[in-house]
Amino acid sequence: MRSSSANKSSFQKKELMNSSMEEEEEAAELRRGPWTLEEDTLLSHYIARHGEGRWNMLAKCAGLKRTGKSCRLRWLNYLKPDIKRGNLTPQEQLLILELHSKWGNRWSKIAQCLPGRTDNEIKNYWRTRVQKHARQLNIESDSKKFLDAVKSFWMPRLLQKIEQNTTTSSSDVNLKNCSHQFLSNNSVVPFVSSSTTPLPPSTIIYNSNHLPKEISNFSTNPGVFSSEFVKFCDQKPEINPEKQKPVLETPLHVTNGNSVNVYNNSNSQIPDDSYSYMDCCSYDMEGGFNLGAPMTELVGNYDEMYSLSGCQVAEGDWFTSDLGDAFWNMDDIWQFRE
């Protein structure tokens, strides 16, 4: 990338000087700072006609006095039609927290799991909201301590918020309105139910790398999907041997976006390698979802950290008192400006 002009002929040197002067002139002409409406229109129209890519050339051909880099960024972060505007939903926040705990600052990777959200937006969310609270608590935001606090207080609160939204929302809210399905190739598509049966809005299924293999082998009726909250973790928790097996009092229905699959204890359909990733689930047999129903027993070490319904925390943990209060009082976390 970095070239030296040493050992060049005088002709070459002259050429280089000319080209660098041209570059300087070009650079002087280049616009910086906020984009104008006119520039946005130029860029959008050009991409609509010619597609994206080759950004430097695109910038010139479109008549934009911007760097290719700047055009790319403007398109990806702002102009692209599928960009989602507005505040992050509790579901999205929850996902960010979980994925960040797994992948760290891999913003673009995290963004791939949140359709319509950009890496920049997620990065900003993390820095302005999450890190802010870490600072307030005098904890390093990348420390285990903070991670524990997030898992123990923040995530349950988000889950609670999701539950609350579920109760207050209409029962015929379809899952497609508020959730996404994470497919095995890591791409994410909005869930579109083939059924007219109302689906619970809080269902999240993600990181299907670890979804049971059986999922694709089931032939099922999509209309019977009724798990209230099903979540799979990509990160294998430390398993308490005595608690390894999830207790499914009723069959568990899991959707991969295309079909619904049923698991239960009796026929051991949940493969050993996958049930341990099951974080929590609850199920209402009757097709609706029953928020009053007890949660099915949690699996893995997360159950010692919290339960979905009660947000219980093991006694004696360092964060249960003062710090816990600090977290509980972070009401701004749950405020969503419209």
Place this chain on the structure above:
DNA sequence: AACCGAATCAACCGCGTTGTT
């Protein structure tokens, strides 16, 4: 109404990676 600090977020920058010649 004016000021000021904090919060937010769009945009920039540097650098590593990937693709092309």
Place this chain on the structure above:
DNA sequence: TAACAACGCGGTTGATTCGGT
């Protein structure tokens, strides 16, 4: 295989907005 261009990512900056006094 080297050189270069383009791309993409993560960190940082700075303009704008918000909220309190």
